[in-house]
Amino acid sequence: MNLSNRIIDSIESKALNKGLNFVPTPKIDLFKTRTEIAELFRKVRLKTFFLEREFAEPDRNTGLRTKSNFCPTTGQMPPEVLAFEKSVSRKINGLVGTANDTFHNKSTDELTALKHLNADPSIIIKPADKGGATVILPVAMYKDECRRLLDNTQHYKRLSRDPTPEIQEEISFVVSKGIDNDWITKHEAAFLTQPNPKTPYFYILPKIHKGKIPHPGDPSCPG
Secondary structure (H helix, E strand, O other): OEOOOOOOOHHHHHHHOOOOOOOOOOOOOHHHHHHHHHHHHHHHHHHHHHOOOOOOOHHHOOOOOOOOOOOOOHHHOOHHHHHHHHHHHHHHHOOOOOOOOOOOOOOHHHHHHHHHHHHOOOEEEEEOOOOOOEEEEEHHHHHHHHHHHHOOOOOOOOOOOOOHHHHHHHHHHHHHHHHHOOOOOHHHHHHHOOOOOOOOOOEEEEOHHHOOOOOOEEEEOOO
16 A cells, blocks of 8 residues: 555566565575574584583573573584584585575566665555555654654653663662572573663554554554
């Protein structure tokens, strides 16, 4: 659904009609593939290594731990694991030379059209909140609806400053108390006290099924 004044040509329309979740055939990145395979091998080795070993804290394994870089050595692995790694590596190496010899599910014209749409500063493209439709909105309309929702003081409050440092301080206090009272481990404490937390962002999805003009937005604020 096009709610903007921008004219959408047939190629752009065809590309958009495939939906925002449609993924064009990616160009295979062999370096990235090998990196992901190496991480797979590491996970298999860790599962194997700890399979018959007791965890250091078996009764308090909450899963709240920071990531570790530990990887068991080849000498610590049984033959079947090493054979698996060798077989997978052989198949990955066989991709060299044929990595990009694939069928593309979007034409060059469609890919170019999507790039032009994405680069257009006058519009924003969002999925509808229900039904899976693709909606093209003028940026001004989108921002006006965002402001209308955020101006509702029953649901939102304007902050005079970033509260993140204060929240981090409160969490650190509670976590420190947990360590002192032996409620949590140091590994769990490190997981709970993130030095660089992710800032949530606000966006809306248009409710085109409501039939109202302008269409109201369904707000979301993932963190």
